[in-house]
Amino acid sequence: MSIDPARGITLRAAELNARLRSLEEQLAAIRNARSDATADDEHDPEGSTLSSEWSGVEGQRADVARELAGLGTALERVAAGTYGICASCGRPIPPARLELLPGATLCVPCASGR
Numbered sequence: 001m002s003i004d005p006a007r008g009i010t011l012r013a014a015e016l017n018a019r020l021r022s023l024e025e026q027l028a029a030i031r032n033a034r035s036d037a038t039a040d041d042e043h044d045p046e047g048s049t050l051s052s053e054w055s056g057v058e059g060q061r062a063d064v065a066r067e068l069a070g071l072g073t074a075l076e077r078v079a080a081g082t083y084g085i086c087a088s089c090g091r092p093i094p095p096a097r098l099e100l101l102p103g104a105t106l107c108v109p110c111a112s113g114r
């Protein structure tokens with residue numbers, strides 16, 4: 001193989017960790033804004049905006065955390081020599097798919113439930 005999968009995974013993980021940090025900072029900022037708003041507020045027009053902003057950012061954070069967990073599994077598979085092999089049918093996962101989703105453990109037909 002010409003590409004080193006562990007390197008791609010590590011780079012992607014570094015990128016995701018940076019995003020995770022910035023999302024957590026945003027969540028902390030929203031939390032502060034929200035507790036200020038609750039502290040001196042009577043009718044809560046801003047509260048709901050902050051809540052929907054919160055769930056948007058929290059959703060992104062969950063996605064990033066999930067992908068990071070998948071990358072951890074992918075690294076274990078590299079070490080075990082099973083990286084790039086579909087966990088379900090045992091056929092190779094196309095490199096283009098791995099490039100897009102370094103944490104993929106299923107080939108396209110298996111991932112789509114066929």
Ligand SMILES: [Zn+2]
Pocket residue numbers: 086087088089090091106107108109110111
């Ligand atoms: Zn498969």
